[in-house]
Amino acid sequence: MLAIATTGASAIALVQRNAAREQARIALARQAAATAVASTGTRLDLAQLLSVAAYHLDRTPQATAALFRAVGESPHLVRYLQAGAAVSALASSMDGSVIAAGTDDGRVLTWDLRTGRHTENHLANRQIHAVALDVRGDRIAATDGVHAQVWQRTGNSPPVVLAAAARRPADLVALSPLGTAVAVLYQESADNAPSKPALLALYGSASGGVQLTATGQVALDFVDFSSESTVTTGSFDGRHSAWTLSGHRLAPTWNMTLSPAPFNNYLSAHAQGGAYYAYVKDGSVTTCHLPWTDGPCSGGGVPTAAMEATAISPDGRHAAVAAAGVLLGLGHRGLGPGTGQQAGAADRDPGSL
Numbered sequence: 001m002l003a004i005a006t007t008g009a010s011a012i013a014l015v016q017r018n019a020a021r022e023q024a025r026i027a028l029a030r031q032a033a034a035t036a037v038a039s040t041g042t043r044l045d046l047a048q049l050l051s052v053a054a055y056h057l058d059r060t061p062q063a064t065a066a067l068f069r070a071v072g073e074s075p076h077l078v079r080y081l082q083a084g085a086a087v088s089a090l091a092s093s094m095d096g097s098v099i100a101a102g103t104d105d106g107r108v109l110t111w112d113l114r115t116g117r118h119t120e121n122h123l124a125n126r127q128i129h130a131v132a133l134d135v136r137g138d139r140i141a142a143t144d145g146v147h148a149q150v151w152q153r154t155g156n157s158p159p160v161v162l163a164a165a166a167r168r169p170a171d172l173v174a175l176s177p178l179g180t181a182v183a184v185l186y187q188e189s190a191d192n193a194p195s196k197p198a199l200l201a202l203y204g205s206a207s208g209g210v211q212l213t214a215t216g217q218v219a220l221d222f223v224d225f226s227s228e229s230t231v232t233t234g235s236f237d238g239r240h241s242a243w244t245l246s247g248h249r250l251a252p253t254w255n256m257t258l259s260p261a262p263f264n265n266y267l268s269a270h271a272q273g274g275a276y277y278a279y280v281k282d283g284s285v286t287t288c289h290l291p292w293t294d295g296p297c298s299g300g301g302v303p304t305a306a307m308e309a310t311a312i313s314p315d316g317r318h319a320a321v322a323a324a325g326v327l328l329g330l331g332h333r334g335l336g337p338g339t340g341q342q343a344g345a346a347d348r349d350p351g352s353l
Helices: 002-039 044-057 061-072
Strands: 077-082 087-092 098-103 107-112 118-122 130-133 139-143 148-152 170-175 181-186 199-204 210-215 220-227 230-235 239-246 249-257 267-270 276-281 284-289 298-301 309-312 318-323 326-331
Touching: 002 044, 002 061, 044 061, 087 318, 098 130, 098 139, 107 139, 139 170, 148 170, 148 181, 170 220, 181 220, 199 230, 220 267, 230 267, 267 309, 276 309, 276 318
Parallel strands: 087 130, 087 309, 130 170
Antiparallel strands: 077 326, 087 098, 098 107, 107 118, 130 139, 139 148, 170 181, 181 199, 199 210, 220 230, 230 239, 239 249, 267 276, 276 284, 284 298, 309 318, 318 326
């Protein structure tokens, strides 16, 4: 009788244990699915992982719905890249195969999407203000607001520190298509209500010495090369200009005004080569062709409203957005100016953003 009672008690205990495990599995699946849905707007990478875990734990309608929502939240998303800190600046090579990111903790990271090669340089213990690449992604320029530097992405050559051309922060930086010249904008941050015009300085990337300087507008938003001898600049109020190397000076080539970007909590970006300008706000990106002549600028959606930095491709149809220390590669058809369409169709080319 004792043996029978012991066996019965063991069986009951086993059933209860299994039931408890089953309930715990169901509860964990529900929690994972609920957290995935709540995270889609801010951490889509985490939402996708949690939704897959919930579906594997318990294939309920709730888990299935969470999975479909996470996967379909941003159909134009190509990939994620982990930066390990808040991203303060983004840039890409002309074909989008090399990506560079500056972080709040003073690092410059690069990813070669063709080979998988990843590099990291620690420049300072302060935020990186801007990064730039040449057309092939072989040479990098960056500024931490104090010093602008340029170096080769591969190899062990130390960075060349550019000689300061003004007693103002080195706020923005650009590289010429072949990487032979560097442009640096010296200005107070727009957050500090600058009153002095920006100083545009042109350097030789090999020597780091100042070659030419020119005075620009107040509160410039970006600088880039459209050719080896032409530099494009843009301001927060929608004014854009081109400067061409003429003899021993930088001469203005054209000036134009677009609709100004919105105030407060927006990000701006320009395509390498200076052909497109874009700003991102409230989960959408607006892109304009430069020099702008006629017709509306177009827009498309991005998968998160909590953005840290953004970059666009030379054709204006692809974007990279940083959020919560993660880079989201967005491949669009229909984002470029003049289409009037919303972003949606995925770009299946894994070698570009």
